Amino acid sequence: MSKSKFEISLESGVHQQLMAFIGNWEGTTKTWFEPGIVADESPMKGSIRPILDGRFIVHEYWGSLDNKPFEGIATFGFDIANNQIQSSWIDSFHMGTGIMLSHGSITENGFSVLGSYGGTDIPEPWGWRTVVELVDKDKLIITAYNISPSGEEDKATETVYSRID
Numbered sequence: 001m002s003k004s005k006f007e008i009s010l011e012s013g014v015h016q017q018l019m020a021f022i023g024n025w026e027g028t029t030k031t032w033f034e035p036g037i038v039a040d041e042s043p044m045k046g047s048i049r050p051i052l053d054g055r056f057i058v059h060e061y062w063g064s065l066d067n068k069p070f071e072g073i074a075t076f077g078f079d080i081a082n083n084q085i086q087s088s089w090i091d092s093f094h095m096g097t098g099i100m101l102s103h104g105s106i107t108e109n110g111f112s113v114l115g116s117y118g119g120t121d122i123p124e125p126w127g128w129r130t131v132v133e134l135v136d137k138d139k140l141i142i143t144a145y146n147i148s149p150s151g152e153e154d155k156a157t158e159t160v161y162s163r164i165d
Helices: 005-012 014-019
Strands: 023-034 037-051 056-065 068-079 084-091 100-107 110-119 122-136 139-147 153-163
Touching: 005 014, 014 068, 023 056, 037 153, 084 110, 100 122, 122 153
Parallel strands: none
Antiparallel strands: 023 037, 023 153, 037 056, 056 068, 068 084, 084 100, 100 110, 110 122, 122 139, 139 153
């Protein structure tokens, strides 16, 4: 019996690449509310684990923002049929009670996804681009960029992790 596209991807494709992110991580997160001005810099802990037999990875993280507890969960996967990375993201600060859905592509050392957010107090949706890069097997950088309705992009958050397991 021949292998499924998912089995092949898990052995030698994008799903295998996603497995390199699995582990426990510690580092620092910087947050910007205005371009070029760091508003907060705090310790962050994270765990990335596979779910559903490696179809997806889940990033759970905990830290603080402005000295208040902060946590979030992101699920990432590669949609073979549409040849794209997809994600869902929730957290206790940025997203409120919403779920951001994003999609994008594989990069040399990770992936980049683009979503958007808005609401009654934000009449035009803003973009949110997240770049996940495994610099080496023990260093992971997750950077998010706010994209204004006019297309200006500025760094919003950056987590620099070191593997602890």
